[in-house]
Each structure stands twice: as structure tokens, then as C-alpha cells.
Amino acid sequence: MHTFELAFESGTRRCRVRAGDGVLDRLLGELKDSAPARRLFVVSDSNVFPLHGDPLARRLADSGFDVTCLTFPAGEGSKTRETKAELEDRLFELEAGRDCALVAVGGGVTGDLAGFVAATWHRGVPVIQVPTTLLSMVDASLGGKTGVNLSYGKNLLGAFHQPWGVYADVATLRTLPEFAYREGFAEAIKTAFIADAGLFDFLDGKRDGLLHREPEPLTELAGRCMRIKGEVAMADEREGGKRAMLNFGHTVAHAIEAASDYGVSHGDAVAAGMAVEARIAVARHGMPEQDAQRLDGLLAGYGLPVAVPGGLEATALLAGARRDKKNREGQLRVAVPVALGRMPEGADPTVAVSEGELLEALQKGRN
Ligand SMILES: NC(=O)c1ccc[n+]([C@@H]2O[C@H](COP(=O)([O-])OP(=O)(O)OC[C@H]3O[C@@H](n4cnc5c(N)ncnc54)[C@H](O)[C@@H]3O)[C@@H](O)[C@H]2O)c1
Numbered sequence: 474m475h476t477f478e479l480a481f482e483s484g485t486r487r488c489r490v491r492a493g494d495g496v497l498d499r500l501l502g503e504l505k506d507s508a509p510a511r512r513l514f515v516v517s518d519s520n521v522f523p524l525h526g527d528p529l530a531r532r533l534a535d536s537g538f539d540v541t542c543l544t545f546p547a548g549e550g551s552k553t554r555e556t557k558a559e560l561e562d563r564l565f566e567l568e569a570g571r572d573c574a575l576v577a578v579g580g581g582v583t584g585d586l587a588g589f590v591a592a593t594w595h596r597g598v599p600v601i602q603v604p605t606t607l608l609s610m611v612d613a614s615l616g617g618k619t620g621v622n623l624s625y626g627k628n629l630l631g632a633f634h635q636p637w638g639v640y641a642d643v644a645t646l647r648t649l650p651e652f653a654y655r656e657g658f659a660e661a662i663k664t665a666f667i668a669d670a671g672l673f674d675f676l677d678g679k680r681d682g683l684l685h686r687e688p689e690p691l692t693e694l695a696g697r698c699m700r701i702k703g704e705v706a707m708a709d710e711r712e713g714g715k716r717a718m719l720n721f722g723h724t725v726a727h728a729i730e731a732a733s734d735y736g737v738s739h740g741d742a743v744a745a746g747m748a749v750e751a752r753i754a755v756a757r758h759g760m761p762e763q764d765a766q767r768l769d770g771l772l773a774g775y776g777l778p779v780a781v782p783g784g785l786e787a788t789a790l791l792a793g794a795r796r797d798k799k800n801r802e803g804q805l806r807v808a809v810p811v812a813l814g815r816m817p818e819g820a821d822p823t824v825a826v827s828e829g830e831l832l833e834a835l836q837k838g839r840n
Pocket residue numbers: 518519520521524525547548549552579580581582583585605606608609612613614615616617618619627628645646647648649650653
């Protein structure tokens with residue numbers, strides 16, 4: 474069984490990235506040689522802690538580290554200032570100084586929350602990301618974005634804080650509920666569609682093995698997605714331009730999430746969002762119609778939607794799209810490819826679209 478590994482440099486910092494079956498063994502070995510701290514705080518949610526957080530904490534303690542576990546209730550509802558403050562109060566009570574590091578074991582919620590605590594505790598202590606959902610392996614754990622939601626919107630408060638390392642052990646995915654597992658493929662398909670036609674073919678060809686959670690294709694998928702996400706994010710760490718290409722499908726996805734009051738999951742919203750935005754890509758960039766059809770086919774093959782869920786009002790969707798952070802001077806902007814595996818050249822991968830164009834694409838993509 475091979476392990477995928479690479480490293481990214483950010484200023485004077487180095488971020489190690491590992492993916493594979495059993496890479497938590499690697500984490501233990503690499504920490505023994507070059508730990509960023511001897512005092513570690515393992516942060517997990519209430520679902521992941523007994524499955525993966527506690528076993529890892531015990532192994533770290535057996536290796537001689539001073540380990541304390543911090544947990545919080547599972548779910549997006551915990552990605553708040555309040556939970557962050559509770560974790561910080563615990564760190565204060567436990568007299569955590571600058572010489573500690575956090576180990577985030579869980580999905581994107583844990584990674585974003587623990588990453589944000591690490592970014593601000595004593596003005597920044599190291600964080601090690603141990604993603605346990607497919608979504609966090611292929612996307613959320615890399616790139617350094619951390620943060621919490623406010624009642625006004627998602628991810629409004631946060632910081633960029635590159636992890637010391639990302640260790641994606643595909644064995645942890647065996648315990649992930651089916652719906653959460655399937656959702657992760659939306660971001661994996663997005664990554665392939667914007668940057669790597671070969672990876673798109675891989676997702677197509679290895680579908681059965683991937684859906685059965687076989688470690689070999691999962692390692693390759695996680696590793697290839699991590700390389701792309703890492704390269705794009707590190708080339709434009711603060712999202713001044715190029716990084717916006719990772720937002721393919723997300724303008725419409727955020728609009729669907731908001732219009733459904735977050736009743737539609739992020740993965741389903743991204744899948745439907747890509748199907749809609751691919752129509753804009755055909756109209757605006759002359760993307761081959763066949764590429765849009767292949768996208769729809771692959772999404773459907775992974776049980777993901779290819780149309781906006783029925784019952785969502787066009788006006789509510791437009792209102793959501795107007796709040797998108799890529800918009801400039803009141804003009805809607807979307808990041809859409811020119812062909813399967815290829816985004817527009819140049820520093821800004823977005824194009825301006827009128828509300829009429831967006832509405833037309835939404836109408837074509839309705840259930
Ligand atoms: N920072 C970024 O760049 C970035 C990118 C994309 C998404 N995100 C964020 O990620 C979050 C979504 O991430 P998510 O989908 O991983 O959600 P999540 O962390 O809530 O995990 C989903 C569910 O699966 C459970 N779970 C996680 N791993 C498990 C495992 N191995 N076995 C059993 N249960 C497990 C969790 O307890 C939770 O109930 C959102 O808040 C989103 O904003 C961040």
C-alpha cells in the first residue's frame with residue numbers, strides 16, 4: 474500500500490501532507506522526530522472523539538507526549554464564536570502556553586474551529602489537521618482557511634493559518650455515515666473538473682472501488698485532490714485572484730444553501746451548482762456541451778443531484794447569489810471552466826454574468 478506525500482512552503486513554514494491507509498502511524502513517527510510541541514491538545518467533536526480522537530490521543534500519550542482532549546458537540550451548529558470561547562477557556566484553565574499545538578481530528582467543522590483557535594491562541598500556535606471526512610480530506614483541511622459562522626452568514630469570522638501538517642488516514646473513512654461520505658465526492662469532482670481531466674477519468678473508472686471505500690483508489694483520490702488544492706491555495710494564499718477557481722459551482726451552491734435555509738447539504742448544493750454553472754461555461758466560454766454532459770453523468774453516478782432542488786424560488790436564489798463574495802461593484806461573478814480540466818488563463822478566473830444569464834441557467838437546471 475503506497476502513501477501519498479508532499480510538502481508546501483508558506484513563508485518560513487512547511488506544511489507536510491500525507492494521505493493513505495494508516496498514515497496516522499506516520500504522524501506518530503514524524504512527531505517523534507520533529508514535533509512542533511511536546512504539549513498537545515486533541516480537538517474532536519462528540520461523534521469523532523470515541524472513534525478516532527481518543528485512540529489517537531492514547532497513542533500520542535504512549536509516545537511520551539503530554540496530551541489533553543477537548544471535545545464539543547458534533548455539527549455545523551458548533552462552528553461558532555461561543556464554542557471557540559469555550560475551547561479557549563479550557564486552554565486557559567489548563568494553562569496552555571505558547572509552547573503547545575492543537576491536533577484537529579474530525580471533519581471540516583473541527584478543522585475550521587480548531588484551526589481558528591490555534592490561529593489566535595497566544596497569536597498563533599501550530600495546528601495539525603487530521604481530516605476524517607472525505608470532504609475535509611480533499612478540500613477543507615488544506616489551504617489554511619479557518620473560521621466560524623456568525624448568525625449573519627457562514628465563515629464570516631476567521632483567519633488564514635497554515636497547518637504544520639495534514640494527515641489524511643483513509644482508514645478513518647470506514648466509520649463515516651453513507652450520506653456524509655457521498656457528499657465528499659462533489660468537491661472531489663469539482664477539483665478534477667477545474668484542473669485535471671485525468672483525475673476526472675479516474676473518478677469515472679474507479680467509481681465502484683471508491684464507493685466501496687477501497688483504500689487504494691481512495692489514497693490516490695485524496696492525494697491528487699490535495700496536491701491540486703494545495704498548489705492553487707499556496708499560489709494565492711489570501712484569495713486575491715487565482716484561488717477563486719476553487720469556487721466553481723459555489724456561487725449557485727451558496728444561493729441554494731441560503732434559499733433552502735441550509736436544508737440542502739453542502740455537497741448536494743455544490744453538485745447542483747456545478748451543473749448549473751457548467752451551462753454558463755458553455756454559453757460564455759464555449760465549453761464543449763459534451764463536457765457539461767460528462768459532468769452531469771459523473772455527478773449522477775455518485776448519486777449527486779444535477780439540478781436545483783424543486784421548490785426553491787428563483788428570487789430567493791438570486792438574492793443568495795447577490796451576496797456572493799466574488800461579486801464586485803454589484804456585478805455577479807462566477808468562476809467557470811473553459812473546458813473539462815481547464816480554467817481560464819490569467820490572474821482572475823471569474824467572469825461577470827447578468828442576473829438574466831444566471832436565471833436562464835437556473836431555469837434549465839430545474840427539477
Ligand atoms: N477551510 C476550508 O477551506 C473549507 C473548505 C470546505 C469546507 N469547509 C467547512 O467544512 C465544514 C463541513 O465539513 P464536513 O462535511 O467534514 O462536516 P463535519 O465536520 O460536520 O462532519 C460531518 C459529520 O460527520 C461526522 N464525522 C466526521 N468524521 C467521521 C468519521 N470518520 N466517522 C464517523 N463520523 C464522522 C461528524 O461528527 C459530523 O457529524 C463546513 O463548515 C465548511 O464550511 C472548510
